[in-house]
Amino acid sequence: MDELRERPGPPWRQWVERAGRGPAWRSALLVALFTQVGAGWAAHAQSGRVALDGFARLLLLIGPALLVVRHRYPAAVVCGVSVVTLVYVACGYPYGPVFLSLALACFAAVVAGRRRAAWGAVGLLWAGHLLIGHWLYRWLPPAGDGPTPWAQEVGVTAWVLAVLAVSELVRVRREQWARERSERAAAAKRRVDEERLRIARELHDVLAHSISVINVQAGVGLALLDSDPEQARSALSTIKAASKEALGEVRQVLDTLRSPGEAPRTPAPGLDRLPELVEQAAAAGLRVKVTAEGEASALPPGLDLAAFRILQEALTNVVRHSGARTARILLGWRPRLLELRVDDDGPASGGASEGGGSGLIGMRERAAALGGAPPRGGRGWCACRPG
Numbered sequence: 001m002d003e004l005r006e007r008p009g010p011p012w013r014q015w016v017e018r019a020g021r022g023p024a025w026r027s028a029l030l031v032a033l034f035t036q037v038g039a040g041w042a043a044h045a046q047s048g049r050v051a052l053d054g055f056a057r058l059l060l061l062i063g064p065a066l067l068v069v070r071h072r073y074p075a076a077v078v079c080g081v082s083v084v085t086l087v088y089v090a091c092g093y094p095y096g097p098v099f100l101s102l103a104l105a106c107f108a109a110v111v112a113g114r115r116r117a118a119w120g121a122v123g124l125l126w127a128g129h130l131l132i133g134h135w136l137y138r139w140l141p142p143a144g145d146g147p148t149p150w151a152q153e154v155g156v157t158a159w160v161l162a163v164l165a166v167s168e169l170v171r172v173r174r175e176q177w178a179r180e181r182s183e184r185a186a187a188a189k190r191r192v193d194e195e196r197l198r199i200a201r202e203l204h205d206v207l208a209h210s211i212s213v214i215n216v217q218a219g220v221g222l223a224l225l226d227s228d229p230e231q232a233r234s235a236l237s238t239i240k241a242a243s244k245e246a247l248g249e250v251r252q253v254l255d256t257l258r259s260p261g262e263a264p265r266t267p268a269p270g271l272d273r274l275p276e277l278v279e280q281a282a283a284a285g286l287r288v289k290v291t292a293e294g295e296a297s298a299l300p301p302g303l304d305l306a307a308f309r310i311l312q313e314a315l316t317n318v319v320r321h322s323g324a325r326t327a328r329i330l331l332g333w334r335p336r337l338l339e340l341r342v343d344d345d346g347p348a349s350g351g352a353s354e355g356g357g358s359g360l361i362g363m364r365e366r367a368a369a370l371g372g373a374p375p376r377g378g379r380g381w382c383a384c385r386p387g
Contacts, residue, residue, distance in 0.1 A: 025068050031104065032064035035097040042096030050092035050141050059088045063101030067108075074109040075117035081105040082121035086128045092141035103163045110167035111174065118167065122160050129156060201362045203250065205309045209280075209316040210246030214239050216284040216319060238283040270304030271331075277312055284319050287326050294333030306366040307340060313363055314342035322346045337372075 039060055043052050050056075062084050070077040085102050089095075102125065109118035132140060133148030221235035249269070278288045299307065311329060318327050324346025332339030 024071050027104065028064045028067040031067060031100055032061060035060045035064060035100060038097035039094065042094040046094040046096075048142060048145070049094040052093060056088065056091070056093045059084055059091075059093075060098060063098065063105075067101060067104055070105055070108040071112070074105075074112040075114040078102075078105040078109040078114070078118050078121040079124075082125045086125050089129055090132055090136070090140055092145070099159070106163050107167045107170070110164070111171050113171070115168075115171075119164065122164060126156065126160050129153075197365070201365065202309070204362060205313050205316075206246055206249040208320075209312045210242045210249075212316045212319050213242045213280050213284050217242070220285075235283075238280075242280065268301060268305045269308045270299065270301070271307055271311075273308060274311065274329075277308075277315055281315050281319065281327070285325065286315070286319055288315065288329060289326070290329045290331070292331045292333065296331070296333050299338065303338065303370055306370055307338060310340055310363050310366055311342065313360075314340075317360075318342070318344045318346075 036057065039052060039056070043049070063081050066077045066080050066084070081102050082105075085098055088098050102122070106118045106122055109115070109121070129148075130153065133153065137145050137147060217235040217238045221232040221239070224232045224235070252268075274290065278290065281288045314329075315327060318324055322344050324344035326346075327342060327344040330339070330341035330343075332341070
C-alpha cells in the first residue's frame with residue numbers, strides 16, 4: 001500500500017490541491033479584516049473620492065460574508081460579489097481592497113467548474129465600470145468628477161484578465177492531476193487483479209494436477225485393497241507423495257501473498273521437473289513419451305514456470321478427460337521460441353469438457369502473457385522466449 005500512497009509534492013502544488021476545499025470562513029474573515037483596514041488607507045490616499053461611511057463599511061462586509069458559502073454556491077456568490085462591488089464603485093468610494101473579494105469569488109467559481117458564471121460576473125463588473133467611468137459619472141458621486149483615464153481602464157482590464165488566467169491555470173492543473181491520480185489508481189487496481197488472477201491460476205494448476213493423481217490412485221487402491229495389497233500400498237504411497245508436493249506448492253503460493261516483496265523460499269518449478277510429471281502421470285496409469293527438437297537452452301524464470309504449468313495442466317486433462325493410456329510431449333526449441341505440444345491416443349471420456357474449462361483458459365492466458373498463442377491448427381501451445 002505504501003507504493004500507492006500519494007507523495008505530498010512541492011508546497012505550491014499542495015496549495016493548488018487544497019484551494020477551494022478548506023474552511024471558507026477563515027479566509028473570508030481574513031479578507032474582511034484586510035478590506036476594512038485597507039479601505040481606510042485607500043481613503044486617505046484618494047482624497048477626491050467619497051469618504052467612507054456606514055454604507056461603505058457595510059458593502060465591504062457583505063462581499064467577504066458571501067465568500068463563506070463560495071464552495072457550496074460558487075455561481076451565486078461570484079454574481080453577488082460582483083453586484084456588491086459594482087454598487088461600491090458607483091457610489092464613488094475609494095478604489096482598493098474591495099476587489100479582493102471578487103477575485104476570490106471568481107477563483108472559487110472557475111475552480112468549481114462554473115466558468116460561465118465567473119466570466120459573466122467579471123464581465124458585468126468591467127462593463128459597469130466602463131459605463132460609470134465614461135458616461136454615468138456626470139450623475140454619480142463624487143461631484144465634479146471627470147471621466148476615468150483610459151490608462152486606468154487598461155489597468156482594470158489587465159487585473160481582470162490576470163485573475164481569470166490564474167483561476168483557469170489552477171483549474172487545468174487540478175483536472176490534470178485528478179486524471180493522473182485516476183490513471184494511477186486504475187493501473188494499481190489492474191496490477192492487483194492480475195496478481196489475483198496469477199495466484200488463482202497457480203492454485204488451480206497445482207490442485208487440479210495433484211487431486212487428479214490422488215483421485216486415480218485412490219481408485220486403484222480401493223480396487224486392489226483386498227486382491228493386491230502391495231499394489232494398493234504403492235497407490236497410497238503415491239497419494240502421500242502427491243499430497244505432500246501439493247501442500248508444499250500451495251504453501252509457496254500463499255507465502256507470496258503474505259510477503260509479496262520478499263523472494264520465494266523455494267525456486268519456482270520449471271522444465272527441469274518434467275521427469276517428475278512423467279512419473280506422476282505413470283503412477284496414474286498414463287505412459288508419457290517426451291521428444292525434444294532443437295537445442296535446449298536456459299529459459300527465463302517466468303517462461304520456464306509457464307511451460308511447466310502448461311504441460312502439467314495438459315497431462316492433468318489427459319488423465320481426467322481422456323481414455324488414453326499413452327501421451328506424447330514435444331518440446332520444440334526454436335530461435336526465440338519454445339513450442340509445446342501434447343497429444344494422446346485415446347477418445348474423450350464422459351467428463352471431457354468442450355474447451356471452456358478453467359485449465360484451458362489458464363493455458364491460453366499463460367501463453368498470451370508471454371507473447372504466445374495456440375499455433376495454426378489449434379493444437380499445442382507456443383510461447384515467445386525473450387532474448
